[in-house]
Amino acid sequence: MKPTDTVIPFSSESSRQKAEIDTGFDESSLDNVYFRQLFRSSPQAIVLLDNQDRVIDANRAFEDTFYYSVGEARGRSINSLIVPDELVAAAEQLSARTLAAKVVATETIRKRKDGSTCAVRILGYPIVSGDQQIGIFAIYDDISIRRRFERRLKLQGAAMDSAANAIFITDRDGRIEWTNRAFTRLSGYRESEAVGATPLLIDAKGSQPGLDPSEWRSLAGKGVWRGHVVSRHRDGHTYTVEQTVTPLQDHRSGIDHYVVVQEDISDRIEAEERLHHMARHDFLTDLPNRYTFNERLNVELDRASRSGRELAVFVLDLDHFKDVNDSFGHPVGDDLLVAVGRRLKRVLRDSSPLARLGGDEFGIVQVDLQDPENARGLAGRLLAAFDSPFVLRGQEVHVTPSIGIALYPPGLGDSKSLIKKADMAMYRAKQAGRATFRFYEEEMDHEVQTRMQLGQDLHAAITREELYLDYQPQIDLKRRDIIGVEALLRWQHPERGLVPPDRFIPLAEGSGLIIPIGRWVMETACAQAKIWQEQHGIALPVAVNLSSIQFRDPQFVESVERILKETGLAPELLELELTEGILMQASTRIERILQRLCEIGVRLSLDDFGKGYSSLEYLRRIPLQKLKIDRSFVQGIGNGSHDPVIVSVIVALAKKLGLELVAEGVETKKQLDFLEQEECDYLQGFYFSRPVDPTKIEQLLTRGTERISPVDIYKAL
Ligand code: C2E
Ligand code: CA
Ligand code: CA
Secondary structure (H helix, E strand, C coil), X not given: CCCCCCCCCCCHHHHHHHCCCCCCCCCCCHHHHHHHHHHHHCCCEEEEEECCCEEEEECHHHHHHHCCCHHHHCXXXXXXXXXXXXXXXXXXXXXXXXXXXXXXXXXXXEECXXXXXXXXXXXXXXXXXXXXXXXXXXXXEECHHHHHHHHHHHHHHHHHHHCCCEEEEEECCCCXXXXXXXXXXXXXXXXXXXXXXXXXXXXXXXXXXXCCHHHHHHHCCCCCEEEEEEEECCCCCEEEEEEEEEEEEECCCEEEEEEEEEEECHHHHHHHHHHHHHHHECCCCCCECHHHHHHHHHHHHHHHHHHCCEEEXXXXXXXXXXXXXXXXXXXXXXXXXXXXXXHHHHHHCXXXXXXXXXXXXXXXXXXXXXXXXXXXXXXXXXXXXCCCCEEECCEEECCCEEEEEEEECCCCCCHHHHHHHHHHHHHHHHHCCCCCEEECCCXXXXXXXXXHHHHHHHHHHCCCCCEEEEEEEEEECCCCEEEEEEEEEEEEECCCEEECHHHHHHHHHHHCCHHHHHHHHHHHHHHHHHHHHHHHCCCCCEEEECCHHHHHCCCHHHHHHHHHHHHCCCHHHEEEEECHHHHCCCCHHHHHHHHHHHHHCCEEEEEEECCCCCCCHHHHHCCCCEEEECHHHHHHCCCCCCHHHHHHHHHHHHHHHCCEEEECCCCCHHHHHHXXXXXXXXXXXXXCCCCXXXXXXXXXXXCCCCCCCHHHHHHHC
């Protein structure tokens, strides 16, 4: 082979074969050193082939790429070494083209010694000596890595594009260069619209740090910016995102891109707000709840103590709300609470805090009191708001509130103690006959203690036999005779003495104790009536008072039947006194109970008539035998009030409905005369007899059948 004019790099190892393949290369020349260096240290695999495709020489990168040592490769056909079988034909063609004096470039697959394959880019140069092609100089560029990298980039791009979070990339000045699909979904802007703009495009508030690129520069040292940002959709609505801004650093030029990821958290924020609202508001009326009221009151107290102004805390509780629930049903009760909340709000008008403290209890704070009289004024307005009935589900419901007021600073104290004081004052208002208000006074603390103690003592009262019944006769005016008695419950407390029923029955109702106590009353009264009948031969009807709570006892009717059976008392000798609250029907359950009682043969009478709702509707529906005019009307007789007129009206009404009528609380001759004149037949009251023990009743009864005057009866006792 003749020396060529071609410059060919040789590895030093090839010197052994110099005799066989003489390329005429001058190793001592500078070029030789230079090219040998290049050949050896090239990161690309380089191989020198003769024109039969046999390896003459190869470099270190060749060894690294194809795993053959140069020694192994030398003299062997390159095709047998690194060309996959199916590509041998193509490889031979490639060699042929290269030998035909062309520089050939191609991307293809080659295999390694271990059988694995790699993608390569091959550059083939012909080696020409004179006019002869004597070999090929081939450079292999392993592009598997680049391919993998490209593929990964493509995958990452696709992932970013299909990510649920909105992503956009900006240049170093914050100009958007790329956006993903979620960005378009979230913001309403297509990528083409967003590119070139800054994120202020979607800023709802005007340069929030998260969206203002001029603020991002300060991130350089701090890394990632993370926070909530309110964005504006293309159509104007706003949404909140949790956003991260990540600066991408180029080690030479500093930050050159920002990647912004936005997660739409509007739903989460809304849910959080809802939860927050729910925790602080009453679900029924949507008024602030007790917790919020406390908090607000504390703020107001703070302000008041600094400004030296006074404030008043009101606790407002509906009267007989239980009866509304029992009579009209809970949905109406709920509606009532909502309607009351609205009315109260209207009265307060200003921003005075109003809350539902629980049940039928509302709290109000009146701030900046100039004068305690202002609190009195507000109390009056609150009461007046209940003058007209509430119309709920087509029914009229009358309720009144009892209001307690605690002033600050007189007693000072924190929010909780003020609410407690107002609460005590509210109980005072209840005791004073309801539908009124009371201011807190110091001695009420003691009162609450007593009430709690009493409630506890009551538990043991039945077993300790501290309860007993007195009986008050009912008189037939015309016949001057006793037509029946009302059983009235008494509690002989071991330390406190006689506790009046008005005091302990509400406690028994509150604790549910009224159910066993009520049963005991009925048993005792029935047994007593049976004794009078058997021992004295007199069938005297006995009336027993019922509490609305007793109607919640699912066994109520059964217990009445059982008591009648056990005592052997004829059902018509038992009269049950109901209050108007119970009768305001609406609840078909109560109506059914009353119907069943009527079927058993028990008599039903309506107590305290005229005092409650005064709806006459139910009088037709309920199987009543008797009305009892409330004591307050009778007491009005002779003192110039308009009550006598009401009594006349009730007498006429009872006659028309065919009901017996009893006037309660007759204390004077004057009242007696008026009632006689109005032809009210039956009377009950201190004028004839106070409630007395059974033996006194017996004395009365054994006087025989002769006619007796009311005064006689009175004297006889
Ligand atoms: P009530 O059912 O209206 O009973 C009549 C009340 O009026 C009785 O008071 C009686 O002593 C009183 N009274 C009778 N005549 C006169 C009079 O001429 N003048 C005045 N000023 N008062 C008179 P008492 O015994 O203190 O009972 C009060 C209330 O306690 C009763 O009112 C009734 O609602 C309730 N109560 C009493 N016993 C029971 C019971 O066994 N069960 C239930 N659930 N409630 C009862
Ligand atoms: Ca009664
Ligand atoms: Ca009564």
